[in-house]
Amino acid sequence: MTATVEKPDSETVELERGRPVDHAELARRADWIRLRTIDLIDQAGLGHYSSTFSCAEIFSVLYYHSLRLRPGQPDWADRDRFLLGKGHVATGLWPVYADLGYYPADWLETFGQIGSPLNDHPNMRLAPGVDFSSGSLGHNLSVGLGMSLAGRLTGRDYRTFVLTGDGEIQEGQVWEAIMAAGHYRLGGGLVAIVDANGFSGHGPTSDAINIESVADRFTAFGWQAVEVDGHDVAALCATFDALPPVGEGRPVCVVARTRKGKGLAMMEESPQSWHLGHLTPEQRDRARAEIEARMR
Amino acid sequence: MTDTQAPPATGPDPAAPDPGAPESQEQIESQEQIEARQQPESREKMVDVFADDKGHTQAKTNPVGVEIARLADADDRVVALSADMSAVLADLRARHPERYFEFGIAETNTISAAAGMAAAGLRPYVLSMAPFGAIKCAEQLRTDVAYNHLPVRFVARLSGLAMGFFGTSHHAVEDVAIARTLTNLTVVAPADSNATIGLLRSTVDHEGPVFYRISEGTLPVYPEPPTFEYGKWVQVRPGTDLTIIGYGIGVGLALSAAETLAAEGIEAEVLDAVYLKPFDREALLAAAGRTGKLLTVEEHNEIGGLGSIVAEVLGRHRVPADLDTLALPDVDLEVGVPAALHAHYDLTPDGVARRARALVGA
Incomplete structure (x- = not known):
């Protein structure tokens, strides 16, 4: 992969919000995330492919266009925060953080081994770039609410983004957080992105317990909700570019309509089969070829 | 009675004397006797454990609220989160209203949000009733607070049998067992109101999370707030x-x-x-x-x-x-x-x- 996105080279290099980047490049970056996810899972022996693939464009747009960051200074107080509510897709973020300079690329070689700072679910104590640990579904929207309230209290204008799975919003705590965030009117200071890929670990999300209409439910709790094609990088850029100011009005829910397993035909056809799994060497090579062909 | 038993052939005969009824007027209690039996001097009565009476809050019934307000005076990072426990925080609300966050009857959200605040540089004090904070939210306390070494102060009031009047749902008699198994969590239990104040002060700069198990109805032990050395009895x-x-x-x-x-x-x-x-x-x-x-x-x-x-x-x-x-x-x-x-x-x-x-x- 020959990246053309800018990389930081010192502590103070700042990646501004809405930085200019070619949409085709962001789409290629999403496929690069898929490729690297395949590599890391291959190395580890097991992983969450299809859930990661559904949010690859969201990762690409946030980290290469929308978030205000200083990768050389991971604890910079004014950075935008990104919390991975659906922590099982951290594999897709590890190559991004390495690429942006949060840690050396050779850390990726430790993935899957005891002692690695890069776990299957992210740990803020171990991996620079991780704004909060996750793994237990349903917690991170509450955590993001706390971060956003702290930002408002201390007069900072950072945004806190929380990516939740659509199955994750079946957790009761999520609705406690949604209710409180609506009450506190955090505006563009708190952005929930629902990766609405329609599937949980064992089948269609709404076959288990219906979650629709996600947008109407958030709206009823005091949020503003917008539906977007979660694989359309231009639409995602426009959505994040148009976020309201921090700290005023309704917080924002972005319902990203996605496909679980997006980008690989075999996983799009059978998404729940690839929620957790391991490609055989033949499957892996075919998968890489399919993605690389699209990137050329 | 089981299904195999035959029902009684007849109901009670209304004309027959009730064997449980007093036989003479003399054996019936007077109204005064009934009242005395129901409320004898020796009978323990429930006190209002939620009371926020300014008349005796200063040192006795609300040391937690008074001391948290003092800590907030001294440190801008101190905030307090309440899961429907705002009465305790009257002093803080009066002096630093912007640093009081009410989360309603939603304990899990409260604790995870406190973790988020701590990760953003604040020093959150979470006020909760022991059974609904510590026991209900053990996982949030573990995963979001303790595992991440975040300086959340978890103040569990009304522990033990302090709300024993209300039902077994309100007993908090497993909280120490839970809290002590959580890696990185400091667990302290004040012996009286002065110890509560002393502990809040003594742990104010601790970098990790602290769980305060607050008892009600303690006997006086310390004449004034002691300074406690970390980890020492x-x-x-x-x-x-x-x-x-x-x-x-x-x-x-x-x-x-x-x-x-x-x-x-x-x-x-x-x-x-x-x-x-x-x-x-x-x-x-x-x-x-x-x-x-x-x-x-x-x-x-x-x-x-x-x-x-x-x-x-x-x-x-x-x-x-x-x-x-x-x-x-x-x-x-x-x-x-x-x-x-x-x-x-x-x-x-x-x-x-x-x-x-x-x-x-x-």
């Missing part, structure tokens, strides 16, 4: 015949029992096990060496609390000692006014003294 009374170790209400009960025992010629040492985690192994082992007879006193299930920890530590260090543990039995507990419950389960000065006498063979 306090000897509140010297003695040579046995060592009584308590926390929360257990310390005052032990002190009171020690007075009684002293009159009988039994000198009981009393230790305040104010730090349950980290556990003051040195103090325990030293006491075992001094007296060799240990009695633990706690308002907690007999499983997983102080008595359990003491037994573990003695066993691991192969220190022989005579040990007795006064705690709540692992059975369905009674419901009632806390003082009556304490009496029922021997958590009284007399109850402690009886166990102490047995331990020393008196």
Whole structure:
């Protein structure tokens, strides 16, 4: 992969919000995330492919266009925060953080081994770039609410983004957080992105317990909700570019309509089969070829 | 009655005398007698544990709220989160309203949001009722707060049987067992109001999370707020015949029992096990060496609390000692006014003294 996105080279290099980047490049970056996810899972022996693939464009747009960051200074107080509510897709973020300079690329070689700072679910104590640990579904929207309230209290204008799975919003705590965030009117200071890929670990999300209409439910709790094609990088850029100011009005829910397993035909056809799994060497090579062909 | 039993052939005969009815007018209680029986002087009555009476909040009923407001005066990072416990925070609300966050009856959200605030540089104090904060939210406390080493201060009021009047749902008698297993969490239990203030002050700069198990209805132990050294117990009374170790209400009960025992010629040492985690192994082992007879006193299930920890530590260090543990039995507990419950389960000065006498063979 020959990246053309800018990389930081010192502590103070700042990646501004809405930085200019070619949409085709962001789409290629999403496929690069898929490729690297395949590599890391291959190395580890097991992983969450299809859930990661559904949010690859969201990762690409946030980290290469929308978030205000200083990768050389991971604890910079004014950075935008990104919390991975659906922590099982951290594999897709590890190559991004390495690429942006949060840690050396050779850390990726430790993935899957005891002692690695890069776990299957992210740990803020171990991996620079991780704004909060996750793994237990349903917690991170509450955590993001706390971060956003702290930002408002201390007069900072950072945004806190929380990516939740659509199955994750079946957790009761999520609705406690949604209710409180609506009450506190955090505006563009708190952005929930629902990766609405329609599937949980064992089948269609709404076959288990219906979650629709996600947008109407958030709206009823005091949020503003917008539906977007979660694989359309231009639409995602426009959505994040148009976020309201921090700290005023309704917080924002972005319902990203996605496909679980997006980008690989075999996983799009059978998404729940690839929620957790391991490609055989033949499957892996075919998968890489399919993605690389699209990137050329 | 089971299905196989035949129903009675007839109902009660309304003309027949009721065998339970009084036979003469003389045996019927007067209205005064009924009232006296229902509310005798000796009968324990529930006090309003939620009261925020400014008349006696300053030192007695609301040390937590008063001290958190003082800490907030001194440090802009201090914020308080309430899961429907705002009455306790009256002082903070009056002086720093912007640093008071009400989260309503939503404990899990409250604790995770506090973790987010701590990760953003604040020092959040979470006020919660012990059964609904600590026990309901053990996983949030573990995963979001303790595992991430975040400086959240978790103030669990109304622990033990303090709300025992309301029902078993309101007992918090497993919280120490839960909290002490959470890696990185400091667990402390003040013996009285001054200890509560002293502990809040002594731990203000601790970089990790702290769990305060607040007891209600304690007997006075400390004449003024003490300074507690991190991880260290306090000897509140010297003695040579046995060592009584308590926390929360257990310390005052032990002190009171020690007075009684002293009159009988039994000198009981009393230790305040104010730090349950980290556990003051040195103090325990030293006491075992001094007296060799240990009695633990706690308002907690007999499983997983102080008595359990003491037994573990003695066993691991192969220190022989005579040990007795006064705690709540692992059975369905009674419901009632806390003082009556304490009496029922021997958590009284007399109850402690009886166990102490047995331990020393008196």
